[in-house]
Amino acid sequence: EVQLLESGGGLVQPGGSLRLSCAASGFTFSSHAMSWVRQAPGKGLEWVSVFSGSGGYTFYADSVKGRFTISRDNSRNTLHLQMNSLRAEDTAIYYCAKNVGYNPQYFDFWGLGTLVTVSS
Amino acid sequence: DIVMSQSPDSLAVSLGERATINCKSSQSILYSSNNKNYLAWYQQKPGQPPKLLLYWASTRESGVPDRFSGSGSGTDFTLTISSLQAEDVAVYYCQQYYTTPPHAFGGGTKVEIK
Numbered sequence: 001e002v003q004l005l006e007s008g009g010g011l012v013q014p015g016g017s018l019r020l021s022c023a024a025s026g027f028t029f030s031s032h033a034m035s036w037v038r039q040a041p042g043k044g045l046e047w048v049s050v051f052s053g054s055g056g057y058t059f060y061a062d063s064v065k066g067r068f069t070i071s072r073d074n075s076r077n078t079l080h081l082q083m084n085s086l087r088a089e090d091t092a093i094y095y096c097a098k099n100v101g102y103n104p105q106y107f108d109f110w111g112l113g114t115l116v117t118v119s120s
Numbered sequence: 121d122i123v124m125s126q127s128p129d130s131l132a133v134s135l136g137e138r139a140t141i142n143c144k145s146s147q148s149i150l151y152s153s154n155n156k157n158y159l160a161w162y163q164q165k166p167g168q169p170p171k172l173l174l175y176w177a178s179t180r181e182s183g184v185p186d187r188f189s190g191s192g193s194g195t196d197f198t199l200t201i202s203s204l205q206a207e208d209v210a211v212y213y214c215q216q217y218y219t220t221p222p223h224a225f226g227g228g229t230k231v232e233i234k
Contacts, residue, residue, distance in 0.1 A: 006125055013200065035223070037223075040216065044211075044225060044226075044227050045162075045164075045170065045213055045215075045225040045227045045228070046225070047221070047222050047223040047224070049226065050220065050223070052222070055173070059220060059221035059222070061221065061222050062222075068125070079123075095170075104217065104220040104223065105175075105217045106159075106160035106172065106175045106217050107160070107162075107170070107172060107215075108172050108175075108181065109172075110169035110170050111169060112168075112169055114171055114200065
């Protein structure tokens with residue numbers, strides 16, 4: 001059974017940092033691209049970042065480029081998102097999502113999400 | 121970047137009736153070499169993460185009831201719920217994966233019971 005468990009969310013002041021983690025199980029982690037998708041309160045879905053399977057490449061949304069860094073540890077089946085210089089508009093539920101296959105395509109499984117609140 | 125738009129923003133449908141949601145991409149997401157449309161549909165119920173319903177525009181994910189169907193090609197797509205059930209109350213999103221980055225989502229369509 002596929003499981004994705006996010007952690008690391010919380011309340012942070014503007015300009016601060018947080019590191020999100022996603023623990024994966026139930027599938028061959030290294031064979032799948034993995035993404036972060038966020039959802040601001042009462043809003044729609046916004047793709048944030050993707051890391052291809054086996055560490056090939058990464059991409060970021062323009063809204064987070066230069067501030068967020070995605071990483072993965074295939075030995076520990078874990079995905080991370082380092083978020084720096086946080087802004088109020090980064091407030092959202094952050095979902096870890098499993099892409100189908102090595103390259104980014106559609107998302108066939110999502111975690112429950114972790115809430116990040118950026119506020120003074 | 122490809123921009124995805126959905127219509128309507130919300131709709132109310134009687135139980136057992138048909139619900140139709142439209143999704144439009146700013147450029148074609150049909151890949152000519154394999155004749156596949158790079159479009160997925162997701163369902164998000166209140167307080168839950170999104171759930172994959174359809175991919176390649178019309179292929180149902182395992183376990184998804186056959187009252188959910190997808191159609192369209194190129195730039196215009198439709199998600200149809202043939203006979204709305206109470207458990208189908210949710211927000212529905214389309215998403216293109218023709219180009220990366222970004223994986224653009226539509227703005228969502230909220231489906232309610234009339």
